[in-house]
Each structure stands twice: as C-alpha cells, then as structure tokens.
Amino acid sequence: MYSPTVARASTTSDAFNAVAEPRRREILDALAGGEQSVGELAQRLRVAQPVVSKHLRVLRDVNLVARRDQGRRRLYRLNGAALRPIHEWLRRYEESWSQAFDRMELVLQTLESREERQDG
C-alpha cells in the first residue's frame, strides 16, 4: 500500500522544496549580503516578523542558513553550500543552455562586489 496521500514532500525535507518558495529565495538573496537579524529581514522584505521567522525556520531545517545569537537578536547567515545538491542535479542539464563556464570570471565579479560593500 502507498501512503494514501502525500500532498508534497515537506519543505523541510530538502533544499529543493525550501527554495521553491519565492519568499525564501528572497531571504537567501538578502542574506547573501551578509548576516542579518529577523527584524532586519522582515523590514527589508516588508513582511511580518512571524512570517520571516517561519521561513527562516524552514531554511534552517534544511541547513540553508545558520543562526547566531547576539543579545536578544538572532543573526542569520547564509550557508550556500546547502544549495549544492540542487546545483549538482542541474549540472546534468547544464549543457542544454550553456557552452562553457568561466568560473574565474564569476569569482572575480564576486570579489569586486564584496569590496564595494565594504567601501559602503
């Protein structure tokens, strides 16, 4: 017998599901800019704090973000490595749309953008 019904794999089961939710991608994108508190995220994304907390909960369950306490604030930071399974899966199809990668170019661009951030 099968499980009678399974609406969908739970979002907490893997990165694929966690990232399927647009709001969560926004959160990750925001955290890509650096560690942030729940309140900061809520303000930036213009959503209620509980909403952010819940999404962060999901992201944390799949290890996409890590938390650090700072007084009464909870600072969340990105753990991009958890996205790797998705990337690995996509690799198989990558050839469908791209000729070649210039990884160094990407690294350099990232390096530049980070320096810009530091300059403020």
Added chain:
Amino acid sequence: MYSPTVARASTTSDAFNAVAEPRRREILDALAGGEQSVGELAQRLRVAQPVVSKHLRVLRDVNLVARRDQGRRRLYRLNGAALRPIHEWLRRYEESWSQAFDRMELVLQTLESREERQDG
C-alpha cells in the same frame, strides 16, 4: 490586502516549483536519456500512468518538457533550457562550494575581519 492565504506558489508557476517534486525530477532524469512515451515512463518509474500524465502536465506547463504525437502514444522530450532560471539563481551561491572560491573566501574573510572588529 494580501491574498488571505497562499499555501504555495502553484507548481505550474515556475521551474522551481515543478522541480521541487522528486517524482518530477525522476521523470526529467529519465527523459534525459531520450524521448519517451507516458507508458514507458510509468513503467520505468513504477507508478500509475495517470500519475505520470499529471506530472508531465505540470512539466509541460512550465515548458520543461515538450510533447510529440506518434500514433496513440505521446512522446515526451526534455527541454533542459527551462531549467536555466534555476541555474542562474544558483550561480550567485555557487561560490559557496566552489573549491577555487574557498581560497578566495579565506582572503576575503581576513579582509573583512580587519574592519569587523566589533563582534564578540
């Protein structure tokens, strides 16, 4: 003024959601081996035909697969290009697990820590 409730973006809205479902990834993986009919897929994945048809419907809606008729059979083929948006989004995080970047990251963190001397 929000939609009172939105369980989740519909799976037909984008590739992210379409791919969040494990069974659908299996289907895509199977199609990576070449064009196949619904029946062949059902047999290979050991699932009922209606199940496959429905997943294919979703995949087709987001343009992840294309269909071709051959007599009474419907041959589906992969359209990997539709996965590109996901890949593009991931690109931003790719550095997180890239070996080449690890060394770069070390340098960056060192630079950052020089000015971030405010954390406990």
Added chain:
DNA sequence: AGAATACATGCCTATATAGGCACGTGTCAA
C-alpha cells in the same frame, strides 16, 4: 523591578497539491 524589544510558536483558515480510480477520446489491430 517594570516596560520595551526581538523572536519563535501555536492556532486557525484557505489553498494547492499527489495519488487512487473511473472514464472519455483518439488510434491501431482484427
């Protein structure tokens, strides 16, 4: 100590499936 602040959760509602089954339609074999 008392109040304010920053979060995490629980509860509740409406929504969006996933999969089981039955069935309608188009196509090919006899």
Added chain:
DNA sequence: TTGACACGTGCCTATATAGGCATGTATTCT
C-alpha cells in the same frame, strides 16, 4: 465495426503549507 491500447482528466481524500494574530520567553533598558 469491434476491441485493445495509450493517454489525459475529473473527482475525491488527506496532507502540507503560507500568512494573520496572539502569546510566551529571553534580553536589555530605565
């Protein structure tokens, strides 16, 4: 023409959220 096939869908049930609200807890401020 009749029957077997190969599919696509509709209907039904149970499940898994997303977001709104209110509340409990821990930490910091006055």
